[in-house]
Amino acid sequence: MQLPNNGRSHVLLCVSASAEIPSWEELLDALDAVSPLVDDARPGLAFADMRGSPGTPAEWMQRTREAIAPFVLDARLGIGSNKTCARTASHLGDGTICPAGSERSFLAPLSLALLEIDPKALERLRLLGVERIGDLARLPHGPFVRRFGPQAARWHACACGRDPAPFVPRGHCVAIEASMFGEGRTDDEAQVIFALRVLLSRICADLERCGKRAGSLQLDVELEDAGTQNFDVVLASPTGRERDMLDVVRAKLEGVRFEAPIVGLRVRAARLEEGGEKVALFAGGDFDPQAIAVAISRLEAMLGEPVRQARTRSAHVLEERFVYDRYVPPKREPIHEERSQTVCDTLIPQLRLMSVTEIGVRVRNGEPAAVTSDAKPPRAVVECSGPWRVEIGWFSDAYVVRDEYDVLLDDGELCRIYRQGAQWYLRGSYD
């Protein structure tokens, strides 16, 4: 049997299986043992380029069956010079080979449905009496494409034994890591930082070689007492620069105490992204997410509290109109968007929240007339606005009704106070 190999064209081994294979990725990894070039067409369909592989087609198929046996038992294999031929061969029967040079005659007697033509066009072709692939191949190319649209060009080429779909090898999962073990022990911070710098320079060299950037680093520290400590170091924006990585890692380690001397370090690059890093020209004072990430790591290591970011939301109660999230530096944005933002040219009074304290309020004509608190002498209310009634949780046990007032006191302080039940509380003051 003649192989579909003239030295230039592909020799594709098609693995066709059910689309519901749960471990499809693992099966593709196993196919790496058969060929280094594997095209993941879709779940249940893969092609391996066997051009230049040692052995005969029977041996290739045997190797393939052995490789995929742990994952799927009912896979069908076929060989052809292009994807359509290889897939059709596998469909005809397990182990079928489409001979090179006779693709058109190999496909001619087969049903048109094997070309994966869309159902409406298939039905129209059937009505026109075109039922076999050979019938389609015999149609004149120009009129057929004009009648059925641009996609018909591909169907016609496939029917003639020429599949224009390229073979696209899938990318392999790249693991970039560097480690240092068994070179002594240290409890000196400077030595650890030096070792980290060495590891990070290796990581960055590997990243550059692969044309990738790391979005985070996983640092494993092995201690002399057999304990380990793991750190997930998130970089603000994926980078391949050693300096940026070292800054964040150093900041992350600040304030960390190890129970025993360090005997090993491992750094692994994670969240890999393709391509280079975008840099902004003429952006000296602009937002720099990487510098912020370093500052955040340092602050969190030092204070033990996460750096927060406020977010406003709609709510009736003052305290529920904002929430704090962990700060995530936003990505750098084009400058023109930010210049278009307008800032109001008047000051906005800022309410400064106080810890809620109970106060005494003298009421006259239904309005606060004087405020008494433990810390200060009684103060008369000069101006008062309100009340604004806030009712929340009326549908539950946590039913709260409060009347809020803004009062200007005779010492010049402008306060937000509220009455809840029979008690009065001071909530904040405007500044």
Added chain:
Amino acid sequence: MATPTQLPPSRHTAFAALKAGLDNAALAAPRPRIESKIPSSVPALDRVLGGGFPTGSLVTLEGPAGRWSIAASLVASVTRRSAAAIVDDGALYPPDLARSGARLERVLVVLAQSSLAIARAADVLVRSKACRLVLVPVPELRAAVWVRLAGLAHRTGILLVAVAPPHAPSALIAPLAAAAALRLYCTRGRLEIVGKRGVWCTIGGYDVCAEIRKNRNAATEQRAVARAAVC
């Protein structure tokens, strides 16, 4: 290719004139401006401050009222292009900050209660140069610490604004005052009431008077009155 010395006299003269013209044009051309002021977006205040708050310095906002209103307008101005950090003692009310125009996603809020934590947070933030503006409440610190922070701000070009509590005792302000490049004393002026008393009455706004008590770069004892509008 002919060099100017090889050119005929007439062309040599023309070349020299052209070169002189280009040199003059280059001298007259506006040079890239290094932003040394951060405008507060309040025209009256910026006018008095000569364009805005000086970067690379320690600024204090003192007085009984209006300090955080001015600080919020600074945050709004900075977060248009850069980031700002607020060391918060728990009193920050973000909805009002957002209303003043600040982009909250560019404001780092660092919770620090004790004097030591506030000082350390300010140190890290100024040193990191991550934010162009760092706002801190005034904790009780020695003068040497304020001098150090002011020096750090000067080296890094960050505007460090210390907001004093209302009616702060002089013992709290004195160590800070020596290190500050600019001291603003803020008071509340005329209050505008909209509507009658009671539920139909709202506080429409008030004037914030900012008096310069110290300015290393310009004359002091100037006052600015800015309007603060509640709605």
